[in-house]
Amino acid sequence: QVRLVESGGGLVQAGGSLRLSCAASGSIISNNRMGWYRQAPGKQRELVASISSLGSTNYGDSVKGRFTISRDNAKNTVYLQMNSLKPEDTGVYYCSAVSGPLFGSWGQGTQVTVSS
Numbered sequence: 001q002v003r004l005v006e007s008g009g010g011l012v013q014a015g016g017s018l019r020l021s022c023a024a025s026g027s028i029i030s031n032n033r034m035g036w037y038r039q040a041p042g043k044q045r046e047l048v049a050s051i052s053s054l055g056s057t058n059y060g061d062s063v064k065g066r067f068t069i070s071r072d073n074a075k076n077t078v079y080l081q082m083n084s085l086k087p088e089d090t091g092v093y094y095c096s097a098v099s100g101p102l103f104g105s106w107g108q109g110t111q112v113t114v115s116s
Helices: none
Strands: 003-007 010-013 018-025 033-039 046-051 057-059 067-072 077-082 091-099 110-115
Touching (some): 003 091, 018 110, 033 067, 033 077, 046 067, 046 077, 077 091
Parallel strands (some): 010 110
Antiparallel strands (some): 018 077, 033 046, 033 091, 046 057, 067 077, 091 110
């Protein structure tokens, strides 16, 4: 059974940067489209970025040009580089498989708080 562990969150001022990591164990992620989701207080969880097994990426409109998703299949890890952070980026960030054998598996999330 796969275990997904997110890390790298924290408190940052608006305009700052953070790099999130999602390390998988117990199963490989290479044959899954992986994504980063976020859940802001009082809002539904939304997909902010995804990456295919071959590296093709998609981004939500609110993060285009500021966030970059990447993956290292050799390390079984997915990353989210977040630049020019805004207060509205605040939330709990989760990684999960958007599609593939690991679909439905979730980590515990990592909190990102952006102060104005």
